[in-house]
Amino acid sequence: MKLVSSRRQITKNSRVLAYKFLLGVSSLALIGSAGVLSATDPAYAQVNFEDAISQKVDTDQPMLLEARELQYDFDNDVVSAEGAVEIYFDDYTLQANKVVYDRKSGRFKAFGDVRMTEPDGNLIQAQSLDLSDDFKDGFIKVLQIDTPQFTRLMAESAERKDDNLTTLTDGVYTVYTTSAKPALWRVKAAKVIHDQNEQVIYFEKPSLEFLGSSILTVPYFEIADPSVKRKSGFLTPNFIYKSRVGYGTTIPYYWALDPHYDLLTTLTPLTSQGALLTATWRQEVEGGEYSLTLGGINQFQPEKFEGSSGDKDFRFIVNTEGGIDLTDRWTAGWNLTYATDRAFRDDYGFADFGAAEEKSEIYLRGQSETNRFEAALYAFQISQEDNPDPFDPANPTPPFSPVDDDLQSKQPVVHPVIDHSVIFGQSILGGELAYTSNITSLTRDKTDAFSINNEDRFRGVEGTFTRASADLSWKRSFIDPFGQVFTPFAYAKTNLYFLASADKNVTALTGDAVAFTGMPAVGLEYSYPILVGFDGGHQIFQPTAQIIARPNEQRIGELPNEDAQSMVFDASTLFEWDKFSGFDRNEGGTRANLGLQYRLQFDRGAFASALFGRSIQLAGENSYAVPDILDATGDSGLQNDLSDYVTSLYFDTNTGVRLGANARFDEHDFSVQRAEINTSGRYGPVSAALGYAFLAEREDAGVDEQRQxxxxxxxxxxxxxxxxxxxxxxxxxxxxxxxxxxxxxxxxxxxxxxxxxxxxxxxxxxxxxxxxxxxxxxxxxxxxxxxxxxx
Structure with missing residues (x-):
């Protein structure tokens, strides 16, 4: 090293020249976007560079510099680095053609292709920058800031003041994409001000440009810093027109009150009905979260809702939803809704009423690998309006007529329903033992009755109904040397009913205050999968037969039916031990279920599967032929000893085209009674889905013509x-x-x-x-x- 014209110079032609500056409190900061290099050690100007390296100084924030040429002008107290300069400091990086630090003026300058990266991922590009060493003031030319959120700020110049405000002159705000395609929109403003303390970006005289043309100009607006996840302020409005409420616009304001709770309020002025106000409070609590939503309006013209329950001055809705993890296996929660009328959510469907729905519930749930428990309370506030033409018993209108039109009073309050299921880990007689229980208790203000072809049917009975059910089942599979699979099984179902307060005057219900039913069963399932291989795949033919022996079902039509009202017999339920959908009905008699399953599998992934079968009542009384108080089984396809035929087909090409179908055919003439076909696929730029549904006439259910x-x-x-x-x-x-x-x-x-x-x-x-x-x-x-x- 030699002294040349009072300037100490170190030169290397390679970019790998690297020195660690141990400069005490040296640091690198950004102007939201730019940075400064500061050397504040007073001994720095009096020692040569190599001595500075070896000095024992504070090394908490070391700096790594790479450059082709490094110069120290001790006369002018200037340090400069030139030629592919790279500076690494405290997770910041700076690249430039030249970097100069003037200790006398306390200014830090970078020139030529300046690129600076912040620890949070922001990339700053500029022609040049000039900053004070206290980081509070600075200036930068031809600026571009790219953030990790793929937003971009550009300006001819930018100025930083008070270590907080960065002002961009003739600024542009837009987004960029990973595909490098230019954004179709941008916001151009005379000034863009970034307030780092408030985490807000302000735009003065902004213009929204689309495809290079201005489509909207406003005096002022602001947005949250893109890195901010939650920030108080106005949100983007929505615009509405509905004939009954008129024109309107939402004015939402978000209140970021705390990291653990917030509030969203929305005012929606409507030309015909006044102002709708909604508010949603959300809060995190230990182990969970909850929300509370309120909505209300004092209608200017309630007569526009004449004929519905919305024909009133003041209407409101309240909903609260939440859930808390009590342990890693137990959860408690709720979703409760109340509205002044059943039409409120539909009439003002453009508004956000939280998780409001017809069903309200409070629940407790627990689950492990072999054990599941759920207890819940339910209430219902339906949205369906009452029939505008009340039923006249003296002049019924076949085939279907309500006995009473007050739909809401027919809805039950369930208090509670409890389900518990256990699969025992230890085998019993080499098989799997499982237990399922259910307790259902509900109260209904009015009997839910209707008439079909002048015959009364009952969905529910006035009063309080309680049932406790317990089911125990066992099964075990054996495979013989020929590949045949034998699965013996057995189960027992018990129901205990409490009917003391149920209305027995309008139905054929038993007069007993307490009733008991039981259903034991034993059965055997046999299947023989036959594998046939071929070049490119294989086929599986699997005949399956199932026989179940049981006594007759007890007291059909004498007990309520609340949860076994849905009766769908198809290929998916063919091999169910009991085809009823709930606990209130138990399949009785000896029955056989027969079917043939087929699967065609190709090595490249495409496959087709099909099932064809039927069910046969072998002995005893057919439960599906005897109507209960609802008579949901009359046209089920199981009402005769020889059931209808059921079939299903599924095909998947493994290239995006899928087809699924199931159908039920009449046992006598093979006419279609029920069919569903769904297909979806994609070819080139077109994707499509098509579904077909057919339901034959069901006179027993009041459907006197087919539907397609x-x-x-x-x-x-x-x-x-x-x-x-x-x-x-x-x-x-x-x-x-x-x-x-x-x-x-x-x-x-x-x-x-x-x-x-x-x-x-x-x-x-x-x-x-x-x-x-x-x-x-x-x-x-x-x-x-x-x-x-x-x-």
Whole structure:
């Protein structure tokens, strides 16, 4: 090393020259976007560089520098690095063609292709920067800031003041994508001010530009710093038009009160009905979280809802939802809703009422690998309006008529329903032992009755009904040397009913205050899977037979039926030991279930599977032929000793095309009684789904004509970003479109927009067709807004 013209110079041609500056409190900071290098050791100017390296100074924040040339001008007290300069300090990096630190003026400067990376991932690019060594003031030219959230700020110049405010002149805010495609939108403003303390970006005289053209200019607006997850402020509004409420716009304000709780309030002025106010409070608590939502309006023109329960001045809704993890296996929670009327959620469906729905519940759940417990309380506030034409017993209208029109009073309060199931870990007689129990207790204010062909049916009975059920089952499988599978099984079901307060005057219910039923059963299932291989795959033929011996079901029609009202006999239930859907009915008599299963499997993943079979009542009374108080089994396909035939088919090409179908055929003439076909697939840019449903006449259920419908939907990718979509539901019997929708959308990493138009004729109540127009646009980091119209 030599002294040249009072300047001490160290030069290397290689970029690998690296020195650690142990400069005491030296540091590197950013202007939201830029940085400064500061040397504050007073001894620095009086020693040569090699001595500085060996000095014992504070090394808490060491700095690593790489450059082709490093110079120290002791006369002017200037340190400069030139030629592919790279500085690494405390998780910051700085790259530039030249870096100069002037100790006299306390200024730090970087020139030429300046690139700086912050610890949080922000990348700052500039032509040059000039900062004070106290980091409070600075200036930068031709600035671009890219954040990890894929947002970008650009400006001709930027100035930093008070270690907080960064002001960009002629600034542009936009997003960028991983595909490097330019964003279709940007916000251009005379000034963009980033307040790091408030974590807010302010725009003065901003203009929203789309495809290079300005589409909206406002005096001022602000957004939260993109790195901020929660920030108080106004959110993007939505716009509404509905014939009954008029025009309106939501004005949402978000209150980030604490890291563990927040509040969202929304005021929605409506030209026809006044102002709808909603508020949602959310809070995290130890082990869980909860929310409380309120919504209310004092209607200006309630007569617009004439004919429904919404015809009143003041209407409101309240919902609370929450859940708490009591342990790693136990959870308690609730979802409770109350509204002044049943139509409130539908009439103001554009508003967010939290998790509000017709069912309210409080629950306790526990689960392990072999044990499951759930207890719940339920209440229902239905949205369906009462029949506008009350039933006249003197002039019934076959085939289906309500006995009483007060639908809400027929809804039960369940207090409680408790389910418990256990699969015992230790085998019993070499097999699996399982236990299931259920307790159901409910109260109904009014009997839920209706008439079909002048015969009364009952969904539920006035008063209080309680049932305790306990089921125990066992099964074991054996495989013989030929591959045949034998599975013996047995079960016992018991029901204890408490009927003291149930209304027995309107039904054929037993007069007993307490009733008991039991159903023991033994059975055997046999299957013989036959594997046939071929070049490229294999086939499996599997005949299956099942026989179950039981006594007759007891007291059919004398007891309530609350949870076994759904009766669907198809291929999925063919081999169920008991095909009833709940505990209130138990299948009785000796029955055989027979079927043939087939699977075609290709080595490349495609496969097809099918099942065909039927059920036969061999001895005893057929439970499905004897009606209970609801008579849900009359047209089930099981009401005769020889059941209808059931079949299913599933096909998967492993290339995106799938088809599934199931059907039930009459036992006598093989006519279709029920059928469902669903298929979906994708070919090139087109993806589509199509469904078909058929239900034959069910006179016993009040359906005097067959029903056939098709539902289809499609999505066509016009390009990487543009798509068209649509759907239709068509009534094949009446030859009319029930619902239809058509739309177009655009989606990329910075912009999402869609426009759709839909029609709904499904109400069948004489009202005009509901026409729904919906437009949505979302600018990433700015927000989403929508415009919707409806009835």
């Amino acid at each position: 419908e098709m539902v289809g939907s499609t999505n066509i990718s016009l390009s990487d970003t543009w798509r068209m979509f649509g759907s239709m539901r068509f009534d094949l019997v009446n030859g009319n479109v029930v619902q239809d929708m058509l739309g177009i959308g655009y989606d990329d990493e910075g912009l999402s927009l869609s426009v759709s138009y839909a029609e709904d004729r499904s109400r069948n109540n004489g009202e005009p067709v509901e026409q729904i127009f919906y437009f949505r646009v979302g600018l990433r980091t700015i927000g989403d807004t929508s415009v919707s119209t409806g009835r």
